[in-house]
Amino acid sequence: MKIRNTLLLLCLLFFMSCYDDKGNYKYSEMAEISIENLPETFTFLPGIEPIVAQPKVTSSLEGELTEGNPNFEFSYRLEKKGGGSLYNKAWIDLNPSKSLNLDTIISIPQGNYIAWFSVKDKRTAVEYSATFDVKATSTIYEGWMVLCNEGPEERMRMDMISVISADRIVPIYDVLASSGLPELQKATKIGFYPKQDAPNDVIYVMSEKGAYKLDRQTFETSEMYNIYTTEFLVPPSDPDEYLIEYMPLSYNTNAPTARVIFAISNKGNLYASVSNWSQAFESPINTSVCGGAPEYRVAPYVGISMVRCPANSTAGLFYDIDNKRFVGWDFNDKDIEANQILYPIPNPEAGQLFDFNTGMDLVYMEGTLYSDGLVYAVLQDATGKRVVYGINMGGKGFVQESKYEDLNAPDLDKATAFAFHSQFPYMFYAVGNKVYLHNLGTNTTYEMNNIQLGANEEVTLLKFNLYHNNNWVGKTPSQEFMNRQFELMVGSYDNSVDGVNGGKVGFYPVDANNSVTKRAEYTGFARITDIRYREQR
Numbered sequence: 102m103k104i105r106n107t108l109l110l111l112c113l114l115f116f117m118s119c120y121d122d123k124g125n126y127k128y129s130e131m132a133e134i135s136i137e138n139l140p141e142t143f144t145f146l147p148g149i150e151p152i153v154a155q156p157k158v159t160s161s162l163e164g165e166l167t168e169g170n171p172n173f174e175f176s177y178r179l180e181k182k183g184g185g186s187l188y189n190k191a192w193i194d195l196n197p198s199k200s201l202n203l204d205t206i207i208s209i210p211q212g213n214y215i216a217w218f219s220v221k222d223k224r225t226a227v228e229y230s231a232t233f234d235v236k237a238t239s240t241i242y243e244g245w246m247v248l249c250n251e252g253p254e255e256r257m258r259m260d261m262i263s264v265i266s267a268d269r270i271v272p273i274y275d276v277l278a279s280s281g282l283p284e285l286q287k288a289t290k291i292g293f294y295p296k297q298d299a300p301n302d303v304i305y306v307m308s309e310k311g312a313y314k315l316d317r318q319t320f321e322t323s324e325m326y327n328i329y330t331t332e333f334l335v336p337p338s339d340p341d342e343y344l345i346e347y348m349p350l351s352y353n354t355n356a357p358t359a360r361v362i363f364a365i366s367n368k369g370n371l372y373a374s375v376s377n378w379s380q381a382f383e384s385p386i387n388t389s390v391c392g393g394a395p396e397y398r399v400a401p402y403v404g405i406s407m408v409r410c411p412a413n414s415t416a417g418l419f420y421d422i423d424n425k426r427f428v429g430w431d432f433n434d435k436d437i438e439a440n441q442i443l444y445p446i447p448n449p450e451a452g453q454l455f456d457f458n459t460g461m462d463l464v465y466m467e468g469t470l471y472s473d474g475l476v477y478a479v480l481q482d483a484t485g486k487r488v489v490y491g492i493n494m495g496g497k498g499f500v501q502e503s504k505y506e507d508l509n510a511p512d513l514d515k516a517t518a519f520a521f522h523s524q525f526p527y528m529f530y531a532v533g534n535k536v537y538l539h540n541l542g543t544n545t546t547y548e549m550n551n552i553q554l555g556a557n558e559e560v561t562l563l564k565f566n567l568y569h570n571n572n573w574v575g576k577t578p579s580q581e582f583m584n585r586q587f588e589l590m591v592g593s594y595d596n597s598v599d600g601v602n603g604g605k606v607g608f609y610p611v612d613a614n615n616s617v618t619k620r621a622e623y624t625g626f627a628r629i630t631d632i633r634y635r636e637q638r
Contacts (some may be wrong), residue, residue, distance in 0.1 A: 126226045133161035134220055134229040141236040143216070144266040148208035150194065152235060155202045157221055158607040159512045166220070167201070174199040174221050179235065192217075202380035210319060211242045227314065238265055240273045241320050243637035245566070246286045247592075248306060249627030252601040257308045260626050262606065267579075274602075276314075277306070281323045285310045289401075291633040292347025293570050296358055301633070304522035305347050309367050311342045332364070332374065342368045348403040349569070351412035352376075354596055360432055360441070363417055369398025370407035371419060373430065375440045377587070383441065386430070387421075391438040399422040399443075402466035406474025410571040411615045413480050416498030418476055419443060420463040427457045427478075427492070431498055443499040446499050454504040455490055468494065470523035470567060475502060477528070485514050489528065489541065503541070508540045510546045522611055524587055536591060547615045552607065554593050561604075562592030566634045584610070585634075588616055592629030 292305030404418030604626030
């Protein structure tokens with residue numbers, strides 16, 4: 102009986118030990134771990150704002166895991182999205198303390214990253230992971246670069262409408278104040294080439310007193326970044342010659358790489374840097390003999406198809422302001438010298454709408470996406486009458502497509518700013534503080550009453566910001582973002598504002614009913630001369 106009782110006691114102790122082991126999970130059943138509440142994308146300003154994450158981690162056996170659980174440790178590691186090293190490492194540890202929640206400030210270069218959050222069961226060494234995107238940005242990383250002239254001296258200044266995140270857009274002023282940029286006057290254009298290959302986007306600020314390249318990360322510059330140092334084999338001999346226009350013509354490939362970059366100076370000289378043959382500008386090409394002296398001046402406009410990716414043209418359209426005629430450039434992959442001259446455009450043998458030797462002054466010229474690459478030119482005859490020609494630049498270019506005369510457009514002869522839409526046959530023009538929409542198809546003009554400017558305001562810029570990059574590899578921009586390139590940007594200046602910050606930018610979506618509506622407006626700029634969107638999506 103005693104032996105029997107002893108056996109019963111031993112059996113009871115055995116089952117109790119098995120029950121205790123189950124409490125320690127030392128058996129084949131594995132817990133399932135779920136990770137929730139991580140951001141899809143976390144955007145922050147490096148060195149200023151922390152990276153923050155507060156995940157909810159749940160075990161199918163133990164319930165929600167909290168900070169301090171002795172059986173688990175947590176880790177966050179950061180890698181460059183798309184591969185590559187970060188500070189000579191494949192990844193960096195964001196939380197050496199192995200805490201569940203993340204709240205850490207880190208200084209890393211601007212760019213796109215991926216964060217790995219891992220949960221490790223220390224008893225089994227099994228890890229569970231989840232990821233989220235991290236975008237390291239800055240006030241200059243993405244957004245609208247706004248080039249201005251400040252005050253009576255027309256000091257060149259650049260402001261930004263900074264896109265820190267999709268729902269966080271703020272104006273930032275005088276972003277080049279401590280960049281090392283020399284004091285320049287009479288700003289003209291922003292030269293922008295957002296190429297995908299190294300060293301990535303190229304940004305120049307251009308004026309009638311010089312042009313300088315900006316560091317893509319910091320916007321810093323110096324005399325070493327003078328465009329004559331960075332882009333020319335032999336700089337122009339005239340000390341008063343400065344580049345005021347810079348425009349890339351895309352390849353016919355699946356990436357927005359430039360076939361050629363055109364640059365125009367304040368002296369009317371045109372330069373071409375052809376990627377197949379050289380990576381620098383050489384002698385002016387407004388000549389009939391390669392390397393010869395310039396024979397005429399060209400207007401500061403580049404007419405190209407704005408179809409970007411894949412591009413559909415190898416040609417550029419220019420205007421000879423001395424002989425009052427259109428001249429052209431066309432890529433020749435077998436003749437280096439042929440890429441270093443311009444030539445008068447011959448009239449078509451059939452279907453001629455106008456003479457390329459116009460005998461008129463060029464007022465304005467702009468390339469669009471309309472009709473797969475239409476360039477519009479506004480010309481004025483000796484009487485002051487203005488007409489509009491449409492020249493299609495798809496393929497080899499120079500196809501006469503449209504001519505608009507006897508325009509029912511009030512005060513068109515007084516217009517100081519123009520912009521042509523890429524989806525509708527609309528010409529916008531500004532006179533003083535009024536903006537008009539002229540429908541070229543119906544020859545009807547509408548005053549844009551939704552663009553309300555004060556009596557002391559004047560329009561200084563009308564523009565559509567067509568993206569250079571339409572090949573968003575590995576990225577899916579929102580439709581809202583893509584539609585922004587078809588919004589009319591109206592830059593104006595209020596002369597009644599004290600000081601030098603009377604500039605304003607309004608964004609107006611355009612519809613098919615000959616009207617616009619205001620989406621957003623930003624103030625506090627100087628007198629605006631150009632706006633370009635810095636593409637980082």
